[in-house]
Amino acid sequence: MIVIKQVSGQLANRLHFFSYFIANGKAYNYSLLITCFPEFHDLFAPVGDDKLNVTIARRGIRQSAISKILNKLHVVTLKLKIKLPGIIFHSIPGYDLQLAQYDMNLPEFVKLAQQQVLIPQGWVYRDYANLKKYLPQVRNLFSPKNEFKSAVKICVELARSTGDIIIGVHIRRGDYIDFNGGKWYYDNSVYKNKMRQVEQLFEGRQCVFIICSQEPLNKDEFVDFSTLIEERPAIVDLYLLAQCDYMFGPPSTFTGWASLYNTVPAYYMQSADEKVTIDSFKEFFD
Template structure:
């Protein structure tokens, strides 16, 4: 089996690492466990009751119904996560990288090709793999197994109902729904505030979208973790996101296309919803409406 043995980042980062390794688990026919999904396990029906956050639905006679029907406490989840992380780190430090399990630990910025010879050899050795690193990647496998990944990370009925209600409101009397992710908070410091944009910039980008879609009613689904001043967005049709990180992310996945600063938050929404995404890279950027939405409206 493969075990993700170190946590990286917040929800979007965790989902992408998990998803790439789900794709690899399906490709090689092995089980995957992710105790390092501890903080987010309760968000998804597929992981809510399973301490190990297993993925084994692709294995003969196996299912992901491995829980007891009662969700483990967060204390127990975090204890397992920290224990697995410490064990893998210690094994790597003392040179025990191949016994009793094989540790694959990536340096910062180092990427591991999940279809490469080295990783394939490690899987085929039959040993349990303890994986520590962010860039375990295979874009091809990720796309090949998209439908299974999407199904595994389906949200609960309550969350979907809230998302559906928000999207129904957004689509009422509108021709195009554009998702807007306004992320600030930690972005004030990240890379020197490079992607920290004020309301004026977001509003200007949104108005430029409307200018490119004459004759169409554009509704903006705006998702942010902070309260926004509506005066800064005067004249724009805005529907607020459902209000939690998960619901906002999955509501963005149901828009026609979305824009926001570089973030795995919108990247995951675009991936799971298979929708276009425009990254806002700088204050000077011009937003161009992606095709086919930029085509003239029918007469």
């Protein structure tokens, strides 16, 4: 059994992280308990009849108690330098520091997950092969509630009625002013330049840009383009990007999850100056 008690970041970070464990657990037949998703739990309404041995604790006394107990146990094991029978706090600091992916298919990892209670501590746990195999089940589990699906549908239908190709644009600023030294913190002029280049890729066809951002945007700054700009809940923006034909934005799990969820080709803006080509857009498993 694996218990995920803590993941840094917001909605997309957690969806991305959980998905590898859900797929790996399905492949190797171990159960998964997630206790660190209470604020997002009620955004989703799973569909289908997939046999996933996954429990996502909703907000409440049980969820809070489990998290507190596990956190205290972890502190005790670190302070006293002891091991608890049947419980493994599995840490991969070397992999995280080097951003080297930890292969969850390693026999020793699978054995621990099947025979003990394993609590992962780290970010770069990965299992691409099984995530690709069981992606339909992951999609079904993280299907948003109908009210959010309806909001996405309305926006997509409007975009389809006014253009030929829908391009999702994720304008990410906020914490990116400090993250990675501010490398991917771009002003609107950079995004508009990329939008012009994308229009040139599809010359002769009308591009409609659905722009998503966690901050209010001035529509007048994008008046030269056909756009849909409005303030929307993050869950709507996330699944709206997943309905686009193409999308781009700075590297983030937000764009990554949307690309994964509906196999949408995505371009990750590594720099302001790089030229956008059709080959810049890649599907998640490319």
